[in-house]
């Protein structure tokens with residue numbers, strides 16, 4: 504009995520012929536990274552519920568190889584900040600980010616994480632990019648689970664195409680220094 508095996512991802516760019524496929528190591532690493540991202544949800548309010556919906560069987564983040572949620576920053580690849588971040592919480596968010604190993608990516612999920620949202624007030628951080636670098640912003644209050652998935656797929660695309668030396672580049676060090684992150 505033969506079972507059809509379907510490809511879950513397209514192969515990286517390269518040269519294919521009869522019985523061979525050649526590509527760059529960078530492409531292969533990018534593909535592996537993009538399909539095994541471990542998410543760390545930093546959920547503080549309503550947007551966290553949308554994140555939970557995204558993990559549910561209906562939306563199923565597991566389709567992207569990312570069902571392995573992790574609550575230790577040291578093993579996490581993608582930090583999803585879902586919800587309002589009070590200024591008092593900002594240093595904790597920064598510590599969590601600092602403890603993540605490279606390569607690491609950040610998604611600001613929803614209006615609050617992206618810009619403070621409707622809470623234009625003294626106690627709320629007006630966007631997490633005031634304290635950590637952000638790769639993808641997901642708009643909405645709250646965003647639908649599909650939108651968070653779209654944001655996640657954008658991070659996959661970044662991971663797939665990121666230059667392997669980017670994290671050692673002076674530009675990247677400069678970016679971290681601008682946030683006072685070592």
Ligand code: SF4
Nearest residue numbers: 549550613615644645
């Ligand atoms: S963006 Fe809207 S739904 Fe999300 S945490 Fe803020 S108030 Fe709640």
